[in-house]
Amino acid sequence: MSTNPFKPTAGHLPPLLVGREPIIADFEEGLADGPGAPGRLMCVTGARGVGKTVILTEFGNIAKSHHWEVLDETASSGLAERLVERLQPTKRQLATTIKPEITGPQGIGASLGQISISSQQMPLTLREALTHRLNKIEKRSKDRGLLVTVDETQAADRNDLVAIATAVQHLIRENRNIAFVFAGLPTITSKWLNDELLTFLRRAQPERLADVPLPEVETAFSNTFAQSGITLAGNPLTEATEATQGYPFMIQLVGYNIWRVANRHAAENPVVTEEDASKGIEDARRRLGNTVHGPELDGLSQVDRTYLLAMAKDDGPSFTAEIAKRLKQSQTYANIYRTRLLDGDFIKNAGWGRVDFAIPYLRQYLREHDAYYMQQE
Ligand SMILES: Nc1ncnc2c1ncn2[C@@H]1O[C@H](COP(=O)(O)OP(=O)(O)OP(=O)(O)O)[C@@H](O)[C@H]1O
Numbered sequence: 001m002s003t004n005p006f007k008p009t010a011g012h013l014p015p016l017l018v019g020r021e022p023i024i025a026d027f028e029e030g031l032a033d034g035p036g037a038p039g040r041l042m043c044v045t046g047a048r049g050v051g052k053t054v055i056l057t058e059f060g061n062i063a064k065s066h067h068w069e070v071l072d073e074t075a076s077s078g079l080a081e082r083l084v085e086r087l088q089p090t091k092r093q094l095a096t097t098i099k100p101e102i103t104g105p106q107g108i109g110a111s112l113g114q115i116s117i118s119s120q121q122m123p124l125t126l127r128e129a130l131t132h133r134l135n136k137i138e139k140r141s142k143d144r145g146l147l148v149t150v151d152e153t154q155a156a157d158r159n160d161l162v163a164i165a166t167a168v169q170h171l172i173r174e175n176r177n178i179a180f181v182f183a184g185l186p187t188i189t190s191k192w193l194n195d196e197l198l199t200f201l202r203r204a205q206p207e208r209l210a211d212v213p214l215p216e217v218e219t220a221f222s223n224t225f226a227q228s229g230i231t232l233a234g235n236p237l238t239e240a241t242e243a244t245q246g247y248p249f250m251i252q253l254v255g256y257n258i259w260r261v262a263n264r265h266a267a268e269n270p271v272v273t274e275e276d277a278s279k280g281i282e283d284a285r286r287r288l289g290n291t292v293h294g295p296e297l298d299g300l301s302q303v304d305r306t307y308l309l310a311m312a313k314d315d316g317p318s319f320t321a322e323i324a325k326r327l328k329q330s331q332t333y334a335n336i337y338r339t340r341l342l343d344g345d346f347i348k349n350a351g352w353g354r355v356d357f358a359i360p361y362l363r364q365y366l367r368e369h370d371a372y373y374m375q376q377e
C-alpha cells in the first residue's frame with residue numbers, strides 16, 4: 001500500500017510547497033547578500049492555514065544547508081527568556097550543577113526559575129546571549145550565522161518584542177551574521193501600529209503570504225498524482241484545482257482526500273473519476289470546517305460573528321451599507337467590526353463599498369451552522 005503524498009497537518013512541511021518560489025528567493029538572497037541585507041529581517045503575515053509555519057520551517061532548512069544554526073520559537077509569555085536560555089545552554093547546565101541535591105525535573109525547574117530576568121535587563125541580556133552565540137558560530141567560519149524564527153508573533157508580549165527589537169538592531173549595526181524572521185496573523189501590524197519602539201517590526205521586509213495561483217495548483221496536483229501512478233486529468237483535475245481556491249491548507253486537504261478515495265480502486269483503475277473528485281472535495285470541505293472555520297469563529301466576538309452571518313446571506317460580495325442595515329446599526333458602528341474582520345483576514349475589500357469572504361467556504365460553513373451561532377446570541 002502506498003503512502004498518501006499529501007499532508008493536511010498544521011505546520012507540517014508538505015511534500016510539495018506550491019507557489020512559494022518568490023519568498024524563498026528573497027530569503028536566500030538575504031543569506032547570500034551578507035549582514036544588513038533586507039531578507040535577513042523579515043515579517044511574514046497571512047491568514048490561518050496560508051502556510052506561515054511551513055515557510056519558517058523551509059527557511060530553517062535552507063539556513064541549515066548553509067551551515068547556519070537555527071532557533072525556532074513560538075511567541076507566548078516568556079519568549080525572550082526562553083531565547084536567552086536556549087542561546088546559553090551553559091547557564092542551564094550551571095543551574096543543574098549548582099543545586100545537585102534538588103533532583104528531578106521539578107527541582108531543576110525551580111532553580112532555573114530563579115534566573116528570572118527583569119524586563120529592563122532583558123534587552124541587554126538577550127543581546128549578550130546572541131553575541132556570545134554568534135562569536136562561537138562565526139569562529140568556526142565567517143560564512144556561518146544564526147537564524148531565529150518567531151511564529152505566532154501576534155501573541156507576543158510587548159516587552160519581549162522590545163527586547164528582541166533592541167538586540168537585533170544592535171547586532172545588525174554591528175554587521176553580525178544574524179537573520180530574524182517573524183511570522184503571524186495580519187493583525188500584528190495593527191496591534192502595534194502606533195508604538196514607536198516597534199517601528200522596527202515594520203522596518204522588517206514585509207512578506208504577505210497569499211493564496212497560490214490556480215495554474216500552479218493544477219500542475220502540482222497532476223504531477224503529484226502521476227508520481228504515485230494515479231492519473232488526475234480533465235474534469236476531475238479542474239474540479240479539484242478550483243475547489244482549493246488556491247488556499248494552501250485546502251490544497252493538502254483536497255489532494256489528501258481525493259487520493260485516498262482513488263487509491264482504493266487504483267489497483268484495477270488508476271484514474272481519478274468525477275465521482276472520486278466530488279467525494280474527496282466534500283470530505284476536504286467538512287474537515288476544513290472542523291479544523292479552521294469552527295475554531296476561528298469561536299475566537300471572534302459575538303458582534304463580529306453576527307457581521308459575518310449577515311454577509312453569508314449574500315451569494316457574492318456584500319454592500320457594507322446593507323450589512324449595517326441588517327445589523328440595525330449605524331454605518332460608523334458597523335465599520336468598526338468590518339475593520340477588525342479585515343485586519344484578521346476573515347474578509348477582504350471587494351470594491352464599490354463591498355466586502356467579501358477571504359477564507360474559502362466560510363460562507364457555506366456559516367449558512368450550514370447559522371442556527372448554532374444564532375442560538376449563542
Ligand atoms: N505552499 C504550500 N503548498 C502546499 N501546501 C501548503 C503550502 N503552505 C502550507 N501548506 C499546507 O497548508 C497547511 C497549513 O500550513 P501552516 O500550518 O504552515 O499554516 P499557518 O499559516 O502557519 O497557519 P496558522 O496561522 O493556523 O498557524 C499545512 O498542511 C501545510 O502542509
Ligand SMILES: [Mg+2]
Binds near residue numbers: 011052053054151
Ligand atoms: Mg502556523
